[in-house]
Amino acid sequence: MNVGTEDVVALSELVRQGARPGNEQFDGDAHLSDVIPKPWGYEYRAYADDFFDFWNLHIEPGRSTSMHVHPRKLTYLLCMSGQGVTIGLTQEILVRAGTMVRIAGGTFHATRNIGAEPLALIEVELPRNKFDLIRYRDDYARAGTPYETDSEPADGHPMRTVPYLPNAAMRDRSPDGRFGFALRTGMDIFYRRRPQDIFHVPLGLVGLAHGEVEILTGLDNRISPATDQYYLSISAAA
Numbered sequence: 001m002n003v004g005t006e007d008v009v010a011l012s013e014l015v016r017q018g019a020r021p022g023n024e025q026f027d028g029d030a031h032l033s034d035v036i037p038k039p040w041g042y043e044y045r046a047y048a049d050d051f052f053d054f055w056n057l058h059i060e061p062g063r064s065t066s067m068h069v070h071p072r073k074l075t076y077l078l079c080m081s082g083q084g085v086t087i088g089l090t091q092e093i094l095v096r097a098g099t100m101v102r103i104a105g106g107t108f109h110a111t112r113n114i115g116a117e118p119l120a121l122i123e124v125e126l127p128r129n130k131f132d133l134i135r136y137r138d139d140y141a142r143a144g145t146p147y148e149t150d151s152e153p154a155d156g157h158p159m160r161t162v163p164y165l166p167n168a169a170m171r172d173r174s175p176d177g178r179f180g181f182a183l184r185t186g187m188d189i190f191y192r193r194r195p196q197d198i199f200h201v202p203l204g205l206v207g208l209a210h211g212e213v214e215i216l217t218g219l220d221n222r223i224s225p226a227t228d229q230y231y232l233s234i235s236a237a238a
Contacts, residue, residue, distance in 0.1 A: 022131030034151035083115030186225035
C-alpha cells in the first residue's frame with residue numbers, strides 16, 4: 001500500500017487540527033516491553049533494536065484496529081494465522097496465513113478480523129518509534145488519542161537482552177505460547193528450513209536504507225537468505 005493523494009490530504013488536515021505523532025524514548029517507556037491491552041484484543045513487542053521493531057497483534061473476531069497512520073515509518077504486516085482485511089482510504093487487501101502487506105509511511109490503514117478465530121499478525125516497523133501514530137477513525141472512540149500507557153505483564157516470556165546484537169532485546173515465545181521467535185543466521189536458514197517456520201525477516205540496515213525489506217516465507221526457497229546477516233525467524237510453536 002503506497003501513500004496517495006487522499007492520504008496526504010487527510011494527514012495534512014489532521015496536522016492542521018493539531019494532531020502530532022510522538023517519539024518513543026528507547027531507554028524509557030518500559031511498559032512497551034509488556035502486553036498492551038487493546039479494545040480489539042492485545043499486542044506485544046517480540047523484538048526491538050535501534051532500527052527494527054516487531055509487534056504481534058492478536059485481533060479478536062469481528063474487531064478492527066483504528067484507521068491510523070504512521071507518518072514517518074515503513075510497516076509490514078505479516079499474517080501468521082486467521083483471516084482479515086487491511087483497509088486503506090482507497091483500497092482493501094485480504095490477508096490470511098502467509099500474506100505480507102507493505103504499508104508505506106504516510107499511508108492510512110486499518111485491519112479487521114473477518115474470520116471465526118483470532119487474527120495473528122506480526123507488524124514490522126522501521127525505523128523504530130512506537131509513538132509515530134495518528135488515529136483518524138476508530139470503532140472505540142480513540143480517534144485523535146496517543147498510544148496506550150496501560151500494560152500487563154507478559155508472564156513467562158519476558159523481553160531479554162540479546163548480548164551479540166547492539167541494543168537489541170526479544171522474547172522467545174508469544175505469551176499465549178502459539179508462536180516462537182528466534183534469531184538465526186542466513187546460513188542456518190539456507191541449510192535448515194523447518195516445517196514450522198512462517199517468516200524470516202532480515203535485520204540488516206539495507207532494508208532501512210532502501211525502504212524495502214526482503215522477507216522470506218517458511219519453506220519457500222525461491223529466494224535465498226543473505227548468509228552474512230541475522231534474521232528474526234517467526235514460527236508456529238512446536
